[in-house]
Amino acid sequence: MIAAIGLVIGVIAGLVLQPTVPVALQPYLPIAVVAALDALFGGLRAKLDGLFDDKVFLVSFLSNVVVAAFIVFLGDQLGVGAQLSTAVVVVLGIRIFSNAAAIRRHLFKA
Amino acid sequence: MTDQTGERPDVPGDEDAPPSTPSPEVPELDAAVDGGPTDEPRGPEEPGDGADDQEAPADDAAPVPDASGAPDATRDTAHESDAPTADDTDVPDTPSADPEQAADDARGAHEPTVETTDEVTDEADRPSPGGGAEPEDHAPVQGGSSPKTPAVPGPTDGGRASSATTGTTDAGPVATEGAAEPAAAVEIEEPDVEPGSAATTASPTSGWRRLGAALRPRASRSQVLAGVLCAALGFALVVQVQQSASDQLSSARQEDLVRLLDEVTDRAQQLGDEVSGLESTRDELESGSGQARSALELAEQRAESEGILSGRLPAQGPGVHVTIQDPGGSLKASQMFNVLEELRNAGAEVVELNGVRLVTSTWFEDERAAIVVDGTALSSPYEWTVIGDPETMDRALEIPGGALATVRTAGAEASTTREDEVKITAVTPPQDPEFAQPEREHG
Numbered sequence: 436m437i438a439a440i441g442l443v444i445g446v447i448a449g450l451v452l453q454p455t456v457p458v459a460l461q462p463y464l465p466i467a468v469v470a471a472l473d474a475l476f477g478g479l480r481a482k483l484d485g486l487f488d489d490k491v492f493l494v495s496f497l498s499n500v501v502v503a504a505f506i507v508f509l510g511d512q513l514g515v516g517a518q519l520s521t522a523v524v525v526v527l528g529i530r531i532f533s534n535a536a537a538i539r540r541h542l543f544k545a
Numbered sequence: 546m547t548d549q550t551g552e553r554p555d556v557p558g559d560e561d562a563p564p565s566t567p568s569p570e571v572p573e574l575d576a577a578v579d580g581g582p583t584d585e586p587r588g589p590e591e592p593g594d595g596a597d598d599q600e601a602p603a604d605d606a607a608p609v610p611d612a613s614g615a616p617d618a619t620r621d622t623a624h625e626s627d628a629p630t631a632d633d634t635d636v637p638d639t640p641s642a643d644p645e646q647a648a649d650d651a652r653g654a655h656e657p658t659v660e661t662t663d664e665v666t667d668e669a670d671r672p673s674p675g676g677g678a679e680p681e682d683h684a685p686v687q688g689g690s691s692p693k694t695p696a697v698p699g700p701t702d703g704g705r706a707s708s709a710t711t712g713t714t715d716a717g718p719v720a721t722e723g724a725a726e727p728a729a730a731v732e733i734e735e736p737d738v739e740p741g742s743a744a745t746t747a748s749p750t751s752g753w754r755r756l757g758a759a760l761r762p763r764a765s766r767s768q769v770l771a772g773v774l775c776a777a778l779g780f781a782l783v784v785q786v787q788q789s790a791s792d793q794l795s796s797a798r799q800e801d802l803v804r805l806l807d808e809v810t811d812r813a814q815q816l817g818d819e820v821s822g823l824e825s826t827r828d829e830l831e832s833g834s835g836q837a838r839s840a841l842e843l844a845e846q847r848a849e850s851e852g853i854l855s856g857r858l859p860a861q862g863p864g865v866h867v868t869i870q871d872p873g874g875s876l877k878a879s880q881m882f883n884v885l886e887e888l889r890n891a892g893a894e895v896v897e898l899n900g901v902r903l904v905t906s907t908w909f910e911d912e913r914a915a916i917v918v919d920g921t922a923l924s925s926p927y928e929w930t931v932i933g934d935p936e937t938m939d940r941a942l943e944i945p946g947g948a949l950a951t952v953r954t955a956g957a958e959a960s961t962t963r964e965d966e967v968k969i970t971a972v973t974p975p976q977d978p979e980f981a982q983p984e985r986e987h988g
Contacts, residue, residue: 449780544752
């Protein structure tokens, strides 16, 4: 519940503050958001599995974001930033789907 | 599945059926009662991957042999390959797996068997009035007391054999069909046919319960942490959405921007070339039209001046009036012609005599009592209207021994009046030259 409230608060804050993304972060923010979404789904699944651990959640959340952004950064430095960011999005998308499938199985048994 | 196939054919077959039938259903009850089998697999599954960021579920769940709930985890990933093998191994090994299988089979074939069970129970009740007699519907309730594990393998084999032989009964085709079908197919049917059965009854509550528990607001550390992270995620999500919605370019990558810039530059160059081409075309057209207009103006100007000179157009301007009174009719055509020549010498441009326009082709002729000009007989007084320099013409006419002097000598009276503005309205149609042609060299 607090997580949902936090999500709503974050969305509202983003809508109200309307911050400008720093130019240096602009290539990495979308990837980081997708990575964080992956971590969020993973956490929800862990919650349903009954083994949610806040420390694991925090670490996976942050590491997901950092690693995804770092991969994209590395790709930019290597000149394959576009391709690598696509790869990251694909991988994270697969993980999100599998996590969502696990959650679905928990909730609907289907 | 084998249990199920054995069960139904057996019942109508002989008296041994009743004991065999309860045994497969007992496990079904087991599954229902335990609820554990479904939760149980999560135990091994959880510590393995769930705790750490939730990796692929199938890896951990599949190897566990006694995981009756394993189908849950493996269903999506291991449909084609893993599921059948797991079933095969499960059946002989563990009793806990058997009930699951039995339950699955029972569910898969449940609806068709309902018809048969009614007939079957009649016969089955007789030998064993106990709960075990009723094949399926009540089995979960009563089967708990009956023996679970030992009976399973035995009747399974026998049942399979008998199912092949007793294909004549109603249940026969259904049973054989169920036996022939791979386990995967049975698993697919499982949720559809009987959602309330053993495996499904226990776990949904736990899943939703866990979700509800997670939604319950508690100011625990994990909840607050999750809230903070979710807030960060929501914030970043909205920011990114707005960013990409507001300005497409600012979030674009450098190479994309370079490509975009190249495209725009090329496009601008193309458009610039097009502009220059169109401008040159426009200039050509403008100059062409200008030339045409000036040529037209020139032509009109020439037409006017030549029309005036040729007598085709009326004209006005400064000039003189010359009146010659000749009541006696003593004047000759030659004297009148002298006057005209004097006027021309003085620069007369347009000449009219008694309403007759005098042009280059004008001729004078003496008739008996009059002077004929261009076929028109004129009589005194003779009125000359001339456009030209008034002073020059006046002096030229009055020269001693000149035209008017000759006229006066002949006995007529002549007077000259200078005018600032005279109008000559008489015209004469131009005659096309019969022989002369314009010189082609000048176009």
